[in-house]
Amino acid sequence: MKITISQIGAKQLVTLEGRLDTTNALQFQEDIKPLMEGETPDIEIDCTNMEYTSSQGLRIFLMLQKSVNARKGKMVMKNMKPQVKEVFDITGFSNIICII
Amino acid sequence: MVTRFEPIAGKTAEIIEALMASEDMPISEDLQFKLRLCIEEVVENIVSYAYDGGNGWVEVGTQLVGDSLVITLKDEGIPFNPLEKSDPDITLSAEERQIGGLGIFLCKQMMDKLEYERIDGCNLFKMTKHLKQ
Numbered sequence: 001m002k003i004t005i006s007q008i009g010a011k012q013l014v015t016l017e018g019r020l021d022t023t024n025a026l027q028f029q030e031d032i033k034p035l036m037e038g039e040t041p042d043i044e045i046d047c048t049n050m051e052y053t054s055s056q057g058l059r060i061f062l063m064l065q066k067s068v069n070a071r072k073g074k075m076v077m078k079n080m081k082p083q084v085k086e087v088f089d090i091t092g093f094s095n096i097i098c099i100i
Numbered sequence: 101m102v103t104r105f106e107p108i109a110g111k112t113a114e115i116i117e118a119l120m121a122s123e124d125m126p127i128s129e130d131l132q133f134k135l136r137l138c139i140e141e142v143v144e145n146i147v148s149y150a151y152d153g154g155n156g157w158v159e160v161g162t163q164l165v166g167d168s169l170v171i172t173l174k175d176e177g178i179p180f181n182p183l184e185k186s187d188p189d190i191t192l193s194a195e196e197r198q199i200g201g202l203g204i205f206l207c208k209q210m211m212d213k214l215e216y217e218r219i220d221g222c223n224l225f226k227m228t229k230h231l232k233q
Contacts, residue, residue: 021140022144059200091202091206092192096192
């Protein structure tokens, strides 16, 4: 999983590329640390090239969403592939994470 | 096809790939996506917990039965019936949701049948997926 984080004004733009699974979930958790800091975060995650996530990945997105909520910020995930979106749908994550 | 792995510590990816490489696997990308996800969830559980961090073996196999693919995983670890685990409440808010507990739930949703048996000191877990949608 390749992750790119860029700061555009007050917004953090994130692009995800590849597969998020049991082999790289811990690394991913390290890589998103810059998103877990700061007041009222405004995070946009582009999932165009995110191929796959297992429950290990979902766990990290939930952690991030909790952190964003606690800091009164907002986060959206966009351009998710249908198969990946289905994983978010059947676990109810589509109700707690804004997916556009 | 049955493949045995011993020891299994750190072998999660290798075990998943062995199953995905089976000639019984469907060619549909959508089905492969779902099967890989379910296989990963179960293999990860076995590697992490079956032998309590210690080492042991697992036998994994696939079989076509009529229009269905049956994936079998057998280990000699601590008795554990994943089907007894209660489902997460997917209506809760982010704050109320627990981190974790989603793996088996995903398998329940994506596969057509899950079966667990404890036989001769082994955990035997079977997942069945109808391939003709």
